[in-house]
Amino acid sequence: MGKDRLLPILALLILLTASGSSFYVYATQTTTDTLLVNGQRYTIDQLFSLAQPRVLNDSQYNGIALDDLMLKTGVSHPEQHTYTLRGADNYEKTVSWDNMKNGLLTKNRESIFSDLPNAFRVKDIVTIEVK
Amino acid sequence: MINKKFIAGIIVFGSLWGFAECIIGSLFRDANLPAGALMTGIFAIGLMTLSRVGFRQPGMQTGIGLVAGALRFFNPFGGCFMCSAIAIMAEGLLFDLIWTGFSLDSKKTQSLTNQVSLGIVSTYFVYVGGYLVTQILTPVFSSASFHLENLIAFIPQILASGLLAALIGSVSVPVVFSVKRIDLALKDRLYYPVTIGVSAVCWGIVITNTIFIVWM
Numbered sequence: 001m002g003k004d005r006l007l008p009i010l011a012l013l014i015l016l017t018a019s020g021s022s023f024y025v026y027a028t029q030t031t032t033d034t035l036l037v038n039g040q041r042y043t044i045d046q047l048f049s050l051a052q053p054r055v056l057n058d059s060q061y062n063g064i065a066l067d068d069l070m071l072k073t074g075v076s077h078p079e080q081h082t083y084t085l086r087g088a089d090n091y092e093k094t095v096s097w098d099n100m101k102n103g104l105l106t107k108n109r110e111s112i113f114s115d116l117p118n119a120f121r122v123k124d125i126v127t128i129e130v131k
Numbered sequence: 132m133i134n135k136k137f138i139a140g141i142i143v144f145g146s147l148w149g150f151a152e153c154i155i156g157s158l159f160r161d162a163n164l165p166a167g168a169l170m171t172g173i174f175a176i177g178l179m180t181l182s183r184v185g186f187r188q189p190g191m192q193t194g195i196g197l198v199a200g201a202l203r204f205f206n207p208f209g210g211c212f213m214c215s216a217i218a219i220m221a222e223g224l225l226f227d228l229i230w231t232g233f234s235l236d237s238k239k240t241q242s243l244t245n246q247v248s249l250g251i252v253s254t255y256f257v258y259v260g261g262y263l264v265t266q267i268l269t270p271v272f273s274s275a276s277f278h279l280e281n282l283i284a285f286i287p288q289i290l291a292s293g294l295l296a297a298l299i300g301s302v303s304v305p306v307v308f309s310v311k312r313i314d315l316a317l318k319d320r321l322y323y324p325v326t327i328g329v330s331a332v333c334w335g336i337v338i339t340n341t342i343f344i345v346w347m
Contacts, residue, residue, distance in 0.1 A: 007233060011248035011301075014255045018294035021287045028287075084281070091285050093270070094278040117214075119269040 030088045035109065036127045038073045044109055054104040061112045063104035066128075070100060075130055085111050086127040093120045094131070136322065141191055143326040144182045145198020148174055150333035152199060152219060153206035154340060165295055171222070171258040172299025176250065179226045180307040189231045196223015206337050214268040218261040225260045229253050246305040254300025259293045 034041045042050075050072045051064040070078055079097040086092040095103070095116065103113040109125045151174040159166035179192045200220035203212060229252060241249065266285065270277040 007248040007252060008244055011251040014251055014297060015294070018255065018290055018297060021291035022294055024287050025291045082278075084278075086284075089288060091288065092281050093275070094281055095275045099275050116273050116275055117269055119266070120273070120275065 025089065028090065030126050032088075032126055035125060036129075038070065038075055038128065038130045040073065042073075044107060047105065048107065051105075056102075056104060056112060056114045061104060061106065063106040063112070065101075066103040066105055066111065067097070067100040069105065070128075070130070082131045084127070084129040084131060085122045085125055086129065087122045088124040088126050091122055093122055095120065137186060137188060137191065139323060139326040140182060140186055141194035142198055143330045144178050144191075145195040146202060146330040146333035148178050148195060148219070149199035149202025150337055151178075152203055152215070153337045167262070168258065168292070168296035168299060171261065172254050172296045173303055175219075175222055175257060176226070176254045176300050177303045177307055179223065180249075180253075180304050181311065183226075183230055184308065184311045190227060192223045192227040192230070193220075194223070196220045196226075199223065202334065202337055205334070206341050213272055214265050217268055218264040221264045222257045222261045225257050226253055229256055241308065243305060246308050247301045250300035250302065250304030251297045253304070255293045255297040258296035259289060262289050262292065 034043055035047065037047065047069060048064055051069040053062065054065040054068075055062055066083075067078070070083065075081065078100070082094050082096055083100055084092055084094045093111075095113070099113055099116055099120075102115040103111055105111055105125065109123075111120065111122045111125060113120050152170060155174070156166050156170050159169055179195060182191055182195060197220050200216040200218075200223075203216035203219055206212065233249075263282075266282055266289070267277060270281070
């Protein structure tokens with residue numbers, strides 16, 4: 001059998017894999033009004049009342065300071081940890097304490113860092129894990 | 132001996148792809164359209180298929196990716212532009228490997244089933260490959276460093292996101308094969324002026340756009 005005859009079979013397998021992954025993503029998508037920060041659940045309003053406000057890029061982005069949020073939620077020796085921000089779609093990014101000092105959490109539960117590229121803008125955050 | 136026509140082909144196709152990534156891709160993103168899938172499914176796969184069917188030369192798409200990626204360096208906007216440039220280069224290499232791996236240059240004509248299948252396979256692998264390269268390189272080039280667990284957790288989304296690109300590719304590749312049947316070959320005396328002119332226009336627009344954005 002010529003290699004090119006394998007093409008339709010491979011194409012079918014790809015469509016099945018991609019469709020299966022789409023169903024998996026849809027089924028595992030989290031919907032919650034709260035955020036799990038350092039093992040404790042908070043609403044976004046509770047977090048905004050806890051931490052200091054922060055503004056980035058000449059007031060383009062407003063929110064609360066991620067480093068202050070970690071301190072207020074009980075993280076000790078913060079520079080010894082890394083922080084994983086996870087979205088409802090399971091997109092996650094791990095950052096250092098230095099990054100957290102340049103980051104904010106918006107009211108829409110999105111992370112923005114002045115020292116990191118757009119790929120670190122995790123949308124609809126459901127968990128901030130301290131490692 | 133260097134085939135000048137082949138080199139000119141690499142430059143013009145690479146310039147068109149790079150121009151599309153820098154200018155048209157930005158317009159798609161601004162309009163909240165699925166820019167990645169559209170860019171890969173229509174422009175990247177369309178241009179690479181057209182060049183491969185036309186020249187039947189292994190290695191050409193790697194060169195096209197290098198030229199398109201180089202042009203992306205001149206448009207330093209939209210996140211990690213260096214990662215995007217490297218991802219474009221990787222996409223060219225992947226296309227080349229798929230086409231060569233399936234020995235598709237040996238047949239002059241392909242059945243419609245094979246054209247559609249080729250569209251799905253090449254677009255999906257090129258899109259997912261480019262996506263993976265970007266996900267790995269962006270943290271590497273940033274101060275946050277790469278964490279494998281972040282990538283593993285997002286693999287199902289990456290595999291799912293390639294579906295739209297693959298479906299677009301299943302249409303664009305047969306369309307390119309149909310276009311190729313119409314004889315679009317340029318007369319020899321027009322070949323170099325047209326390829327050099329088109330390439331120069333693409334580079335000129337991208338560089339002017341960059342200067343315009345930086346100064347404004």
